[in-house]
Amino acid sequence: MQTISVEELKKRMDEGEPVNLVDVREPNENADFNIGGTLLPLGEIRNYNTDVIDDLKDKEVILYCRSGNRSGMATQILEQMGFSNVKNLTGGMLAWQQIK
Numbered sequence: 001m002q003t004i005s006v007e008e009l010k011k012r013m014d015e016g017e018p019v020n021l022v023d024v025r026e027p028n029e030n031a032d033f034n035i036g037g038t039l040l041p042l043g044e045i046r047n048y049n050t051d052v053i054d055d056l057k058d059k060e061v062i063l064y065c066r067s068g069n070r071s072g073m074a075t076q077i078l079e080q081m082g083f084s085n086v087k088n089l090t091g092g093m094l095a096w097q098q099i100k
Contacts, residue, residue: 001072001075001076001079001088002075002085002086002087002088003087003088003089003090004062004087004088004089004090005089005090005091006089006090006091006095006096006098006099007099009062009089010096010099013035019060019062020038020053020056020059020060020061020062021035021036021037021038021061021062021063021064022037022038022040022053022061022062022063022064022074023035023037023038023039023040023064023065024040024041024042024045024063024064024065024070024071024074025039025041025042025064025065025066025070025093026041027039027041029066033093033097034093035064035093035096037062037064038052038053040052040053042065042070042071042073042074045074045077045078046077048081050078050081056083057082057083057084058084058085059085060085060086060087061078061083061085061086061087062086062087062088062089063075063078063086063087063088063089064088064089064092064093064096065092065093066092066093066094067091067092067093067094067095068088068089068090068091068092068095069092071088071089071092072088074088075087075088
C-alpha cells in the first residue's frame with residue numbers, strides 16, 4: 001500500500017497542485033472538519049458503491065479518515081477494484097490538525 005504524509009500533501013495543496021482527495025469517514029465527521037475531499041464512507045466502498053469516483057481509476061487518489069485506519073482498508077479495497085494509484089494519508093485528520 002502506498003502512503004503519503006500530511007506534510008507532503010499539505011505542501012502539494014499549498015503549491016496549488018490539483019489532488020484527488022476522498023474522505024472515507026462518516027458524514028458527521030466530514031461535517032465537523034474536512035480538507036475538501038469527496039465524501040465516500042468506507043461502508044459504501046465495502047459495498048462496491050464507488051460511482052462518485054469511478055472516473056479516477058487511472059489517476060492518483062489520496063484517501064483519508066480520522067487516523068489512517070479506515071482509509072488504509074479503503075485503499076486495499078480500491079486497489080482490488082482496479083484503481084491503479086491510491087494512497088493512504090498517514091495519520092489522517094488527527095495528523096493533519098497537528099501541522100497547522
